[in-house]
Amino acid sequence: MAASKIKKVGVFVCHCGVNISSVVNIEKVVEAVSKLPEVTVARDYKFMCSTPGQELIGKEIKEQGLERVIVAACSPLLHEETFRRVLVKSDLNQYFFQMVNIREQDAWVTADKDKATQKAIALISAAVKRVQTHEPLPKREVDVDPNVLVIGGGIAGIEASLQIADAGHKVYLVEKQASVGGHMAQFDKTFPTLDCAACILTPKMNSVGFHPNIDLMTYSEVVDISGYIGNFEVTVRKNPKYVDYEKCTGCGVCMEKCPSKVSSEFDEGLVERKAIYTLFPQAVPNKPVIDAKNCTYLTKEKCGVCQKVCEAGAINYEDKEELVKVKVGSIILATGYTFAKPDVLKDYGYGKLDNVLTALEFERLNNAAGPTDGEITLKDGSKPQSVAILHCIGSRDKNYNEYCSKVCCMYSLKFAHLVREKTGAEVFEFYIDIRSPGKAYEEFYTRIREEDVHLIRGKVAQVTDVPVTDDEKGKLVVIGENTLTAQRVRVPVDMVILSTGIESNKDAADMSRLVKVATDKDGFFIERHPKMAPIETASAGIFIAGTCAGPRDIPETVASAQGASSLALKLISKGKVEIEAATAWIVEELCAGCKLCISMCPYKAIEFDEKKKISVINEVLCKGCGTCAATCPSGAAKARHFKDEQIFDEIEGVLSL
Amino acid sequence: MPTTSELMKFAAPMLEMAQTVVEAKGEELKLCYQCGTCTSVCPWGNLKDFNPRKLIEMIRLGFEGFEDDSWKCVNCKLCWDKCPNQINIPQIFQSVRSILLAWNACPPELNIALTSLRDEGNPWQESKEKRDEWTKDFPVPAYEQGTEYLLFSCCTNDYDPRNKKDIKAVVEILNMAKVNYGYIGNKEVCCGDIALSAGENEGYGMLSNKNLEIFRELAVKKILTISPHCLNAFKNRYEFNEGEEVQSSHLVQTYAKLIEDKVLEPKGEIKNKVTYHDPCYLGRHNDIYDEPRFIINSIPGIEFVEMNNIRENSFCCGGGGGGCWLETVKGERLGDLRVLEAVETGAEVIITACPYCVQMLEASILGLGIDEKIKVRTVSELLLSSLKNEEL
Amino acid sequence: MSEEPRIVAFLCNWCSYTGADLAGTSRIKYSHNVRIIRVMCSGRIGMSFILKALSKGADGVLICGCHPGDCHYQEGNDKALRRYIMLKNMITQFGIEPERIRLEWVSASEGDRFAKIADEFTEQIKKLGPLNWKESESVVKGSAV
Ligand SMILES: Cc1cc2nc3c(=O)[nH]c(=O)nc-3n(C[C@H](O)[C@H](O)[C@H](O)COP(=O)(O)OP(=O)(O)OC[C@H]3O[C@@H](n4cnc5c(N)ncnc54)[C@H](O)[C@@H]3O)c2cc1C
Ligand code: SF4
Ligand code: SF4
Ligand code: SF4
């Protein structure tokens, strides 16, 4: 590594308020690194990423004629971009920069202050050595494909699709189910305004169905994604619907006549649907699919009624799944959530006792288009005289989901209102804490108290039908503690609603693999930064909207969807994106032509030049993983910005103290 | 004239108290968010104002008034299993008790049991020389190095006239099945499980060390327990050294295996309606629920009915956590509720598998004056009756 | 210079480096002996890096990549695993205890796991004691595959 001449390095150490400086002795660090022969100037500042901090770096570059810049601060995953831009502004190549992580990987993880200081100095020394051999890399820009893929057609996916389509760009909206709408379509009223869900959702669903810029693929799933920001190639599997949508008029005769009945998932199993069905009457598209598992023709070749009654001749029992390839520049993940049904439900008699419902079952019961036309009734058809609503079932509970599901308090208060309004029944609401932080949410809580709902502070432990008094005979008995009076209570009621929470989808891990976006321990997608980049992900060009990123209510879901669409539109309107320039190359003179690298490259980016008998890397295909460089026995394959000598320098540096 | 502070009533936090409890292994108390689940499930709630949630809050802030109630908890573990913060509530009481003991603030009857434990190695104020007296006319193989199982008898079985019947049944069955086992007689001391629950850390340490010494001396590999408390002590509490592979199991597991392998074939009909009481330390603490039911169901002619609160939700007899050594006034006995629950099923016999449960339930039956109606038998006694074709 | 073990950790940029960051954001403390070097993918971590580290005074080397199937370059971690197995054999031949190198999969959500691994590994290396291994530069450079 015989560098001809030592390059002038500037080191900038950040206090990050007190985040770093309360553990790492900044003064000592600056003093120590100033002594390194390569270092021309070492400075520290309270907030290096702030405008004055950036200006400080710019000024020193100019005044000292710095050739290399090091910032020791937070993680490069957060601010590498920021500081690279400072270099560009100061007419230095952005790859003459190295960031040293002394916050996440030092100050925040090291208990002993001296050790932390020592570690900071070692890490910075490593960078000082490493930057010596940094090379200027050219900008690599690619065109952005203006099409967008949206995965999931709940309110998040619908909103994001409409925003982009209205801006004049093509959207592929892929929805697993037979209709868009997601969970919101199952509700009747929404908190805190109590406006009807259908009234605000149906028009949007219809727009999605008819929008000239939206290619809606229902009953479909994404099975493969390759490429990178600006240029993704996506394979979508359209599952067989057995109905030709070109021909089908949506008249519904088939559904009327179909003899095969199964429990309706949309109605949470409260009623049955047919084997040929639409998810719900306002479904978009409003055309049926055949559920192959339950169709007697498809399973046993008996029946065939729908084909006989369909005047349009739309039934096609021979329908096959179809793979469609589309190209897009960005992807919005809006796969939503699964309604939790934890094991603990059995402690509350769920599945054993009549009139113990989950929240979503209650939503259907209350829905004007639901199984009871919106009448809140008991199993025997009568009206309840008393109802208990139990908060936090399976949420805020280490035995199930440790996190707070965020929407349950509010929807439970909504239920209380609906029960009072429709039946006049006494409502007992058992809660641990009421969480109502949102616009007009606290006011809604006040309103519920005015409506004579009996709020009891305590978590219910058990629901039983074994009476101990005459009053309890024939009732569901809710057992809990009123923690405010320190009394154990037993409340006999007619109906119990279990407020369980929002859980990540069962297939979250598969989706995470497909899109290369990591999930947290609960299966929700991880944002690039919890505060500053809540919609972006670590994978450039892939955005997250709605509840697939964590529990959210509808306003938050819609806001994040609009955020995701504006980020996708930003990419489109820019037209080009800069991509990592750190690809690999092969030094002709060193290559022995062994072809080992060709077999190792995951992107088939290396070809063999038969004339020269050497391997050659196609830089357009190379993603810069560096596997070839690690493999090459002659040291011919080199990874830009992660060259052997650079890593070696770093190794020596980190071991220096 | 009184001063204002004499007139005004208020409680002031004494944070040192909480700190002391935390230091005595009660740190989980910090996590409580006061939901009341523990209070709702605690069996005591059915009989009196016993409120673990409130006690935790008082302890956490050092408000006076938790002292007396801290002795009540019977370590049934129901609250711990249901607590959304997975707080080991019995451990918190154990920590509090250890502090109260250090202050000499413990119920007098408990003191008697604890003193006996220290002096005689058993809680029943009996002489340590008399532990093996029951074997004088009832020979039991002695444990020698190389014997497969060490039969750990339990103080209650060794000394109490009622429970001696049970251990004799055990010995008879093991002999019939030709199990390779042995007994260490007077070398045994109490396992210390309940002493520890009662907060008696030192006593527990002494007892467990004595037993560990003997296990090591005799190179014991497998321990067969009759009391679920001994099982719990060996499985979950004793500090064996790394590499000391000592397996502990409960008799019901052995029986179930022997019946499955057809070594034991209970052929004699038992024409009784029976129910089964899950001991907290066999069930919730050690997850053994199926074996006793399998044994009962393998007996011909028997009619088996379940109570309401079974398996994971079983209702405590009141004997755990030192409860068996405390005096409880009439109307405040958990065993009474359990016995009545059994009576309501129509059963004539309560089958169980713990010496303390036998004691507590039988005391309740006598106290309620219903000994004509219902009786208590152990799984061993039931099995032996069938094997010998005798009445239960 | 000190009796403390020195450990170099190579972490892939996507899962493992993010996981280590998460340990920080969650303020989980772990052994300060572990010094992290970021590479794009665990597939980049060649044998020469490990040998270099050991010869320059490291007492142990930790390699972390995405869980199988999660590599952002399709299968770099698979390559890392195969290389790791060979590497263990190789250093054993050099007379170095194979326990001085360790490969672990750490996802972006496993901050606590990373910290645990770092501590455990440090303990393990402490038990093994200092290495003091010097190998001529030529072997390091020439070591292939
Ligand atoms: C009982 C209950 C009551 C509620 N009441 C209210 C209320 O009154 N007010 C309020 O503001 N919020 C309420 N909420 C919250 C509300 O449901 C959510 O905020 C909102 O529905 C989230 O929308 P989403 O699009 O993110 O997810 P979802 O509605 O779950 O939509 C996700 C969509 O993605 C599809 N999908 C999933 N995986 C894939 C895949 N792999 N490929 C393709 N498609 C896929 C699904 O089929 C679904 O259509 C309530 C929640 C519950 C549980
Ligand atoms: S009968 Fe034919 S046209 Fe009518 S909804 Fe069914 S498939 Fe469509
Ligand atoms: S760096 Fe990775 S993608 Fe690029 S050529 Fe080498 S192996 Fe292929
Ligand atoms: S159940 Fe747990 S969290 Fe709830 S009050 Fe009891 S100890 Fe506290």
Ligand code: SF4
């Ligand atoms: S262990 Fe049992 S007795 Fe003790 S507080 Fe918990 S529920 Fe009550």
Ligand code: FES
């Ligand atoms: S990117 Fe993490 S192992 Fe390849």
